[in-house]
Amino acid sequence: MKKRFGREILEEPREKVLDVDASMQGTLSFHDPVNLRINGKFEGRLNAKGTLTIGENAAVNAEITGDQITIGGRVTGNIHATRELRLNGTAVVLGNVDTPILVVQEGAAIDGTIRMKSQGSAEVSKQFLSIDEVADYLEIEKALVVEWADNGKLPAVKDNDKWRFDRSLLDRWVANEKIN
Secondary structure: OEEEEOOEEEEOOOOOEEEEOOEEEEEEEOOOOEEEEEOOEEEEEEEEEEEEEEOOOOEEEEEEEEEEEEEOOEEEOOEEEEEEEEEOOOOEEEOOEEOOOEEEOOOOEEEOOEEOOOOOOHHHHHOEEOHHHHHHHHOOOHHHHHHHHHOOOOOOEEEOOEEEEEHHHHHHHHHOOOOO
């Protein structure tokens, strides 16, 4: 649709839509927002800006990154949604999910770890510190951080054989003069 402003005629931007109803393999990567809908089989890697919809009859085996993702079919692979992930009642997800907002309809299935953090929030991801960050923060050697975590002297959680330190618990530990 064109609009007239003085002598100029500007064209409104058109919505970019890609509807895939085929069997594909490889990497689909979009740098501009697009509405992508997959109705067939896909294997590989999906990087989408905008809206990604996995249709009810789709079978996807991929690592998926996107802004707003809706799943109605079967997805095997990890999913990272920067804005929102919606699972319709027919969705089956076999993989880990990372999203600030998760909407799950009755009947949907997830077999994996779900991690939710505030949208665009660096503070949430920074609440947990690595061994290196704790060593710098406490001004001690990394080996001592590991030793204290192994012995239960430092508040820590083991996650996939790696120590993670909750910043607020660590601050409380320091405030209680636990360091000699």
